[in-house]
Amino acid sequence: MKISKRHMAGAVGIAAAIGGIVWLVPARSIRREPHLQAPAHLPALARGLLKQRMARHAEAMLDITWRTLVLDYGGVAEACQPILDEPQLGRVSSESADVLNAELPARFFVLQSELRERTRLLQKVAPERDAGRLADAYGQLFRTCMSCHQIYAEFPPAGGPHGPRAPEHQSADGAAN
Numbered sequence: 001m002k003i004s005k006r007h008m009a010g011a012v013g014i015a016a017a018i019g020g021i022v023w024l025v026p027a028r029s030i031r032r033e034p035h036l037q038a039p040a041h042l043p044a045l046a047r048g049l050l051k052q053r054m055a056r057h058a059e060a061m062l063d064i065t066w067r068t069l070v071l072d073y074g075g076v077a078e079a080c081q082p083i084l085d086e087p088q089l090g091r092v093s094s095e096s097a098d099v100l101n102a103e104l105p106a107r108f109f110v111l112q113s114e115l116r117e118r119t120r121l122l123q124k125v126a127p128e129r130d131a132g133r134l135a136d137a138y139g140q141l142f143r144t145c146m147s148c149h150q151i152y153a154e155f156p157p158a159g160g161p162h163g164p165r166a167p168e169h170q171s172a173d174g175a176a177n
């Protein structure tokens with residue numbers, strides 16, 4: 001069959017339209033991630049270091065979340081490992097860590113250890129194949145993430161780290177500290 005010019009023009013038009021749709025659809029379907037309120041009192045260097053670390057935590061947590069949700073017990077234990085492999089920020093070590101230390105409240109280091117403990121617990125509980133205990137251990141870990149973010153989300157803007165609403169008094173656990 002001979003393709004007429006009119007058909008050709010129509011086909012080109014349709015192809016262009018599909019191309020346009022294909023080009024538009026991914027842009028529209030990219031999900032916008034909600035963000036933590038920027039911790040304005042942290043210097044750029046500290047923020048940069050933490051941002052990279054947090055991107056890795058977020059990735060690990062997504063993996064842990066989905067595997068928990070579908071009761072992939074072995075997978076949960078595996079997905080915990082990247083958080084456990086993350087080096088702990090010490091109070092004194094490299095120059096960049098010193099900058100961090102100076103800017104981070106003591107509670108940051110407490111929660112950093114808690115994150116490790118709760119990840120380890122989740123990793124230990126997962127192979128027991130008990131959905132209830134798995135859900136609890138997952139919840140505890142998630143609370144630790146939230147507790148630390150709470151330090152930054154709830155600082156009084158003018159009060160600084162020791163301002164009247166410093167969250168040392170109340171964590172996401174609901175427990176007084």
Ligand code: HEC
Nearest residue numbers: 035036047050051054057058061108111112115144145148
């Ligand atoms: C010891 C404290 C601490 C713990 C624990 C912690 N975070 Fe964070 N997180 C921070 C700080 C501080 C920031 C802000 C960094 C910045 O952007 O300046 C942050 C930021 C983030 C962000 C970026 C948010 C944004 O606005 O882009 C993500 C995502 C994140 N954390 C995920 C996690 C997950 C998941 C966990 C638990 C597995 C976790 N964090 C545990 C301190 C912590």
